[in-house]
Amino acid sequence: RNMKEMPAAMFVVDPRAERIAIAEARKLNIPVFGIVDTNCDPDDVDYVIPANDDAIRAVRLIVGKMVDGIIEANQGEAVEVTEEVAAVETIEVVAE
Numbered sequence: 001r002n003m004k005e006m007p008a009a010m011f012v013v014d015p016r017a018e019r020i021a022i023a024e025a026r027k028l029n030i031p032v033f034g035i036v037d038t039n040c041d042p043d044d045v046d047y048v049i050p051a052n053d054d055a056i057r058a059v060r061l062i063v064g065k066m067v068d069g070i071i072e073a074n075q076g077e078a079v080e081v082t083e084e085v086a087a088v089e090t091i092e093v094v095a096e
Contacts, residue, residue, distance in 0.1 A: 009033060011066060014053045015040045035062055 010025045012018040012034040022044055025032050034045035035053040042048045051058045 006030065012045070013059055013063070015044045019044070033066075035059065 006028060007030060009031045010021065010033070012022065012032060015022060015034045015036060016039065022032055031047065032045045033047040034049065035051050036042050036045060036048045037052050049062060051062060053059065
């Protein structure tokens with residue numbers, strides 16, 4: 001809603017649940033990174049991260065590494081935390 005420009009890429013935790021967002025990204029030629037386990041089609045995403053998308057610890061580890069990579073790529077510049085990342089952190093706290 002508040003985006004000023006199109007994203008350079010999209011990251012999804014569950015491609016099966018986010019199929020509409022992936023279809024929109026495809027139409028706009030936005031590359032999709034995604035955690036894919038055995039119940040998902042790896043052809044739906046451009047860059048597959050094989051892991052269990054239902055395991056909170058696995059999701060936490062992968063999302064944490066993605067955030068670290070973004071921060072490193074921006075050389076420590078402030079990175080806006082989206083509602084989705086905040087939601088993952090909330091789920092982790094509730095699940096533990």
